[in-house]
Amino acid sequence: MRKVVLATALLLAGGAFAELSAQERGKGGDPERGKTVARQCVACHHLDKPDAKPTGPSLLGVWGRAAGTDPQYAAKYGPGIKESGVVWDNEEILDKYLENPQSVIKGSRMAFRLADPQKRADVIAYLKTLK
Numbered sequence: 001m002r003k004v005v006l007a008t009a010l011l012l013a014g015g016a017f018a019e020l021s022a023q024e025r026g027k028g029g030d031p032e033r034g035k036t037v038a039r040q041c042v043a044c045h046h047l048d049k050p051d052a053k054p055t056g057p058s059l060l061g062v063w064g065r066a067a068g069t070d071p072q073y074a075a076k077y078g079p080g081i082k083e084s085g086v087v088w089d090n091e092e093i094l095d096k097y098l099e100n101p102q103s104v105i106k107g108s109r110m111a112f113r114l115a116d117p118q119k120r121a122d123v124i125a126y127l128k129t130l131k
């Protein structure tokens with residue numbers, strides 16, 4: 001019995017710790033909250049259809065896609081993005097990009113930054129659902 005109690009206590013403590021460090025890293029994004037955050041993206045991006053907007057590539061299916069490969073936006077991408085070798089299947093890289101696009105892709109034409117780490121984590125979780 002004692003062992004069971006101890007094991008449970010350790011499990012709970014471990015869980016709480018994992019939760020905290022996840023929050024500190026701005027991870028554990030919530031797709032529902034991310035949907036609200038993504039309202040800031042639709043000025044420039046379609047999220048619900050594959051068509052590019054004049055102002056930006058479609059983000060439908062962007063998770064897992066190589067950077068700079070929306071065919072409809074091909075002629076409009078800025079310098080560097082197609083050659084970057086970046087693939088949007090890495091949360092940390094996408095997080096950095098949303099914080100400051102130019103820090104990931106020099107010469108990026110995305111004139112938008114999302115300063116709040118929790119909002120970035122949430123919107124990334126939401127982007128993953130756009131298939």
Ligand code: HEC
Binds near residue numbers: 040042062070077098
């Ligand atoms: C002011 C317009 C604008 C806003 C707002 C904006 N973006 Fe962008 N975004 C762009 C442009 C322009 C590009 C193309 C960048 C380039 O050519 O270097 C881009 C590119 C991207 C890419 C790379 C796509 C690809 O095909 O490789 C991602 C991912 C992205 N944006 C995510 C977002 C998210 C998520 C938001 C909202 C939180 C957002 N953007 C808000 C203009 C915008």
